[in-house]
Amino acid sequence: MRDALFARIEEKTDDLVDLTRKLIQIPTINPPGEDYVGCAQYIGERLRGRGFDIAYVRGEGTPGDSDRFPRMNVVARREGAGPGSCVHFNGHIDVVEVGHGWTVDPFAGVVKDGKVFGRGACDMKGGIAASIVAVEALMEIRPDFPGAIEISGTVDEESGGYGGVAYLAKEGYFSKPRVDHVIIPEPLNVDRVCLGHRGVWWAEIETHGRIAHGSMPFLGDSAIRHMAAVMERFEHDLYPHLATKRTDMPVVPEGARQSTMNINSIHGGLSEDFDGLPSAVVADSCRLVVDRRYLIEETYEEVRDEVVDLLEKLKHNRQDFRYDLKELWSVPPTMTDKAAAVVRAVAGEIEAVLGRPAEYVISPGTYDQKHVARIGHLKDCIAYGPGILDLAHQPDEYVGIDDLVASTKVMAASAWALLTGEVA
Numbered sequence: 087m088r089d090a091l092f093a094r095i096e097e098k099t100d101d102l103v104d105l106t107r108k109l110i111q112i113p114t115i116n117p118p119g120e121d122y123v124g125c126a127q128y129i130g131e132r133l134r135g136r137g138f139d140i141a142y143v144r145g146e147g148t149p150g151d152s153d154r155f156p157r158m159n160v161v162a163r164r165e166g167a168g169p170g171s172c173v174h175f176n177g178h179i180d181v182v183e184v185g186h187g188w189t190v191d192p193f194a195g196v197v198k199d200g201k202v203f204g205r206g207a208c209d210m211k212g213g214i215a216a217s218i219v220a221v222e223a224l225m226e227i228r229p230d231f232p233g234a235i236e237i238s239g240t241v242d243e244e245s246g247g248y249g250g251v252a253y254l255a256k257e258g259y260f261s262k263p264r265v266d267h268v269i270i271p272e273p274l275n276v277d278r279v280c281l282g283h284r285g286v287w288w289a290e291i292e293t294h295g296r297i298a299h300g301s302m303p304f305l306g307d308s309a310i311r312h313m314a315a316v317m318e319r320f321e322h323d324l325y326p327h328l329a330t331k332r333t334d335m336p337v338v339p340e341g342a343r344q345s346t347m348n349i350n351s352i353h354g355g356l357s358e359d360f361d362g363l364p365s366a367v368v369a370d371s372c373r374l375v376v377d378r379r380y381l382i383e384e385t386y387e388e389v390r391d392e393v394v395d396l397l398e399k400l401k402h403n404r405q406d407f408r409y410d411l412k413e414l415w416s417v418p419p420t421m422t423d424k425a426a427a428v429v430r431a432v433a434g435e436i437e438a439v440l441g442r443p444a445e446y447v448i449s450p451g452t453y454d455q456k457h458v459a460r461i462g463h464l465k466d467c468i469a470y471g472p473g474i475l476d477l478a479h480q481p482d483e484y485v486g487i488d489d490l491v492a493s494t495k496v497m498a499a500s501a502w503a504l505l506t507g508e509v510a
């Protein structure tokens with residue numbers, strides 16, 4: 087069975103490359119959410135021709151949704167010949183902006199040196215193409231497959247996934263009994279199973295001062311100096327403390343195997359959008375945004391309280407220190423158990439196809455698995471797909487054709503193992 091399936095996939099290499107190119111040629115840039123309808127329909131109509139039932143689901147009223155830029159998702163489902171579980175492949179159709187530094191046309195789908203180039207080649211149109219061809223090959227070899235197979239193309243992953251997987255999960259598309267196993271073909275490298283991701287906490291801190299003439303700053307109170315005191319506490323207390331928090335989560339790269347915090351932005355005093363000389367004023371407000379990534383060993387409350395405690399201490403120790411804290415966004419960490427069926431199936435097939443054991447990893451940043459876990463309450467979910475993670479969002483992004491073929495084999499054989507319950 088496996089030999090016939092893999093031979094069929096190799097015969098389909100040109101089709102796989104062609105499908106990857108066609109998807110790249112639809113420039114689904116987010117923001118604003120360019121041509122989502124065209125891309126959803128391209129996937130939907132191809133699968134309709136393969137006997138799938140197709141639903142187009144618009145994320146009505148979600149961020150960015152408008153008649154000009156509708157948040158259009160596609161969900162394709164094909165029932166099998168008998169009872170069994172449902173395997174779902176979910177790929178996001180949006181890509182990030184092009185940026186500078188390209189040596190090839192980012193939307194031509196250039197094929198060169200055994201690679202397909204273009205914005206979204208690895209993140210993640212190559213992965214979508216691989217999952218579609220995997221499923222098509224499997225249905226040709228085993229038209230009598232049990233259970234059900236689903237493929238979705240969803241929007242806005244790059245901007246939080248609220249019009250995509252989150253919306254569909256609220257509508258019941260990512261829950262039992264409809265779906266049992268979810269594979270998200272993000273570019274995590276062809277030999278790695280991604281079990282989940284770290285958590286996120288974003289917050290804005292604002293310090294307050296009192297405006298005065300800049301030649302007599304002692305008559306005012308500088309919000310920027312108050313913020314400098316906050317940052318000094320970050321440097322002396324918080325950052326060293328975060329560095330001691332190591333995790334058992336196998337996060338890659340290694341540097342992310344601890345708690346981290348980025349200072350996303352800082353603004354104080356006059357805005358920069360003027361010509362000429364600034365006026366002489368003491369800043370009465372300074373705002374700073376932090377992007378804290380946290381571990382499965384930490385709780386959201388701990389993460390928030392570390393910052394709140396630091397600010398409260400300053401309030402007691404520093405004259406006239408006043409602040410506001412606004413929480414902007416948070417996502418809990420998620421990690422699928424290594425013993426879960428989808429993990430065992432994919433890891434087993436990685437070893438069978440590539441001849442080496444699978445590596446288990448955790449993504450430093452979040453992706454749509456958060457919505458499957460939190461809204462859909464489905465724990466049997468991983469990311470696995472072709473392409474090198476480091477190339478995502480870069481100029482001259484590409485996916486290797488060998489990787490595409492290998493991951494297609496892994497996906498097809500894993501789907502079979504999950505549908506039939508024959509997990510190694």
Ligand SMILES: [Zn+2]
Pocket residue numbers: 178209210243272273
């Ligand atoms: Zn992605």
